[in-house]
Amino acid sequence: MLRRRFWLKAAMLSALAPISSVGLAQQAFSTNGAENIDATHLVELETQLKNGLRVVTPEQLQFVQLVVLRVRQGIVPRAMVNLLYKWALERNPKVPYPYFEYAMRALSKRRGIAL
Incomplete structure (x- = not known):
């Protein structure tokens, strides 16, 4: 049970990490x-x-x-x-x-x- 919970948290954190960095990169270089x-x-x-x-x-x-x-x-x-x-x-x-x-x-x- 603990092992399953650990992998679930690890998967969620690894999935969220690229999203936040991509969002910051797009905002920094956005133009009108x-x-x-x-x-x-x-x-x-x-x-x-x-x-x-x-x-x-x-x-x-x-x-x-x-x-x-x-x-x-x-x-x-x-x-x-x-x-x-x-x-x-x-x-x-x-x-x-x-x-x-x-x-x-x-x-x-x-x-x-x-x-």
Whole structure:
């Protein structure tokens, strides 16, 4: 009985050891996928935002154009726009624009950027 209990504990401990070290290794080297997107974009930013966020009203189009202008001026980082774009699509793939606008305004305000 004691021998069986010993082997059971040994098996459980040996099974848990690799899991914890793998988790730490992945966290230490994790990167943000939106920041990995560099200058090799296949689509212009304005086209990506208009089509991907499903812009339908003139007010929405005006906001997207303002964001694109701020990115071109170097005021808003492209990585931030990419991150919020991906987040909005994950949040609601059918209607992502409201999530993008809300997050963009909130994060810009927090960073002191006027939109």
